[in-house]
Amino acid sequence: MAVAQKISCRVERITKHSAHVYTVDLVPTRRVPLFQPGQFLHLALDPYDPSGFWPESRVFSIASAPQQRERLSITYAVQGRFTARMATELAEGKQVWVKLPYGEFFVQGTGDVVLFAGGTGITAFTAFLETLTPTFPHHVYLAYGARDTHLLIYRDAVQRRAATFAQLQPFYFVEQDPDGKAATRSELVERLSVAALWQHIANPLTATYYLAGPPPMLKTLTNDLRARGISTAAIRTDAWE
Numbered sequence: 375m376a377v378a379q380k381i382s383c384r385v386e387r388i389t390k391h392s393a394h395v396y397t398v399d400l401v402p403t404r405r406v407p408l409f410q411p412g413q414f415l416h417l418a419l420d421p422y423d424p425s426g427f428w429p430e431s432r433v434f435s436i437a438s439a440p441q442q443r444e445r446l447s448i449t450y451a452v453q454g455r456f457t458a459r460m461a462t463e464l465a466e467g468k469q470v471w472v473k474l475p476y477g478e479f480f481v482q483g484t485g486d487v488v489l490f491a492g493g494t495g496i497t498a499f500t501a502f503l504e505t506l507t508p509t510f511p512h513h514v515y516l517a518y519g520a521r522d523t524h525l526l527i528y529r530d531a532v533q534r535r536a537a538t539f540a541q542l543q544p545f546y547f548v549e550q551d552p553d554g555k556a557a558t559r560s561e562l563v564e565r566l567s568v569a570a571l572w573q574h575i576a577n578p579l580t581a582t583y584y585l586a587g588p589p590p591m592l593k594t595l596t597n598d599l600r601a602r603g604i605s606t607a608a609i610r611t612d613a614w615e
């Protein structure tokens with residue numbers, strides 16, 4: 375596995391998806407080390423002097439594909455003090471520091487996989503989806519839920535992959551449907567749940583389940599999967615504590 379490196383980056387673009395959710399595209403000053411889909415980076419806002427200590431940072435899943443080593447993308451939701459600073463201080467052209475890669479949340483290709491992504495938790499899977507090839511010999515079910523359709527940020531990217539990769543079956547969940555058009559967009563108006571997906575999975579008892587999102591979602595889905603006879607070994611979580 376690649377040794378983590380500290381790299382200065384320029385903020386290239388910030389996309390504001392809602393009052394609290396942003397995507398940040400970064401241009402590193404050198405090619406980033408090889409990373410694997412599902413890994414994460416540390417992002418620091420304060421200047422870093424390589425002879426001193428690493429500044430305060432938070433971790434974010436690397437949303438961009440590993441093939442693309444001259445760009446990095448993250449998507450974040452404002453939660454507490456640090457992410458509030460990100461929302462006010464990050465601006466196009468600003469320099470930030472990242473260190474990467476970290477983590478072992480890897481989707482294994484040994485059988486059918488079921489991915490549950492809550493909100494920005496989708497970024498734990500976007501790099502995996504970008505690296506999928508038509509030769510991947512198993513089903514990939516993706517249950518992607520967000521508060522409303524605008525926050526299904528990676529839906530177009532998922533749809534593009536699903537169009538070229540028949541084994542990928544996405545299911546979308548929204549909690550609100552203010553324009554009444556969720557059905558026309560094939561969105562289920564309900565919370566992400568095991569019950570809603572179960573009937574669509576060809577062999578649910580032999581699949582491996584990957585969950586990424588807020589801790590309460592992980593807890594609920596894990597309990598539901600356990601109640602349906604899925605072993606703890608077949609449930610992998612990316613806990614965003």
Ligand SMILES: Cc1cc2nc3c(=O)[nH]c(=O)nc-3n(C[C@H](O)[C@H](O)[C@H](O)COP(=O)(O)OP(=O)(O)OC[C@H]3O[C@@H](n4cnc5c(N)ncnc54)[C@H](O)[C@@H]3O)c2cc1C
Nearest residue numbers: 430432433434435449450451453454455456457613614615
């Ligand atoms: C593997 C992983 C991947 C993640 N990926 C994403 C992602 O892609 N997008 C996203 O929005 N969020 C992601 N998160 C969550 C993110 O890292 C932040 O924890 C979250 O946004 C909390 O917001 P905050 O830091 O603003 O909150 P804060 O209230 O500032 O802090 C939240 C937590 O950070 C820790 N903390 C507090 N102070 C410090 C400090 N000085 N140094 C280090 N840690 C401290 C504490 O555990 C605290 O409870 C991920 C978390 C993990 C573990």
